[in-house]
Amino acid sequence: MNTRVLEIRKGVLNKNDELAATLRERFTAAGVIAFNLVSSPGTGKTAFLEKTLRAMREAGLRVAALVGDLETDNDARRLASSGAPVRQINTHRCCHLEAAMIAEHLEGWDLNELDYLFIENVGNLVCPSSYDLGEKLRIAMLSVTEGEDKPLKYPGMFNSADIAVITKMDLAEACDFDRAAAHANIEAVRPGMRIFEVSAKRGMGMAQWIDWLVQLRASADNQRSHLR
Amino acid sequence: MVSSDYGALKVHEVRLRVGALAGVAKDALLFCYDIATADTTLAGSKLVVNEVPVILYCSVCREEKELTDLQRFRCPVCDTPSGDIRQGRDLEIESILIDEYAST
Known part of the structure; x- marks a missing residue:
């Protein structure tokens, strides 16, 4: 019998990464822009998404959403009131979404009928950062009530994101929200990240956000036509 | 299981590489390792965590x-x-x- 060191060099999350890569290929092939929304519980992901879906539907855009929670389908029902196709993913004991859950819950949907897919992750700023869902862009959200230093406390998540959204801006004054500090902290952990400021409740900043989504679609379409 | 794929009779040690942004707490991982590996081919093996910056x-x-x-x-x-x-x-x-x- 021999005792020896065996080199493995395999990612622990290899299986998830492979599934996510497959999803990304499917999204790209169908021309769907997929987003992964991450934040703490209570930041307002669902309220933001509800208003986003509603505005996009009114503008005639083809949008759908998957929403993850440990339990209940409350969020899916809220989001479905926008008229967009929505499915709830109940993770039960799991604190994050994984690529396999996304693949499973897309079954029966024709991705060619969609331009945008929003995936609302489980409220958690730690574990979801390690799980690629095949998204094009990861959106890290932060509300004015949480404190400006959240990005510094969770650099792994904010660094992994592509876009930051600051929510509940209507409460900024009441919370003595230090806008400059929040922007500086986001910039510190993710230099150059685009930041949106919104109030889903009052509508502030939502038009700019929707305009940006429309432009994103247009530039994606341009790229696709160049590739053909 | 990797160990049986490679024809291992017994695993003494598993070396894991964990980046500072991996979202993994070394202490928590070490704490649960013995419990998680009990009754598996990894039972009794040692987990060595190599933290990288x-x-x-x-x-x-x-x-x-x-x-x-x-x-x-x-x-x-x-x-x-x-x-x-x-x-x-x-x-x-x-x-x-x-x-x-x-x-x-």
């Missing part, structure tokens, strides 16, 4: 630099901001120390 690429220095402050993604030498992460999200099984049948 974040390395980013500085476009001004044109070099990879090790980041010491996770609250500041800037070159530690010239202070240029960088989003170009070259290492730090790693979560990888590097190697296992096994007993195997002697090859004839």
Whole structure:
């Protein structure tokens, strides 16, 4: 019998990464822009998404959403009131979404009928950062009530994101929200990240956000036509 | 299971590479390892966690630099901001120390 060191060099999350890569290929092939929304519980992901879906539907855009929670389908029902196709993913004991859950819950949907897919992750700023869902862009959200230093406390998540959204801006004054500090902290952990400021409740900043989504679609379409 | 794929009779040690941005707590992992591996081929093996720092690429220095402050993604030498992460999200099984049948 021999005792020896065996080199493995395999990612622990290899299986998830492979599934996510497959999803990304499917999204790209169908021309769907997929987003992964991450934040703490209570930041307002669902309220933001509800208003986003509603505005996009009114503008005639083809949008759908998957929403993850440990339990209940409350969020899916809220989001479905926008008229967009929505499915709830109940993770039960799991604190994050994984690529396999996304693949499973897309079954029966024709991705060619969609331009945008929003995936609302489980409220958690730690574990979801390690799980690629095949998204094009990861959106890290932060509300004015949480404190400006959240990005510094969770650099792994904010660094992994592509876009930051600051929510509940209507409460900024009441919370003595230090806008400059929040922007500086986001910039510190993710230099150059685009930041949106919104109030889903009052509508502030939502038009700019929707305009940006429309432009994103247009530039994606341009790229696709160049590739053909 | 990797160990049986490679014909291991017994696994003595598992070496894991964990980046500073992997979102993995070393202490928690070590704490649960014995419980999680009980009644498996890994039972009784030792988990060795090799923590690796974040390395980013500085476009001004044109070099990879090790980041010491996770609250500041800037070159530690010239202070240029960088989003170009070259290492730090790693979560990888590097190697296992096994007993195997002697090859004839």
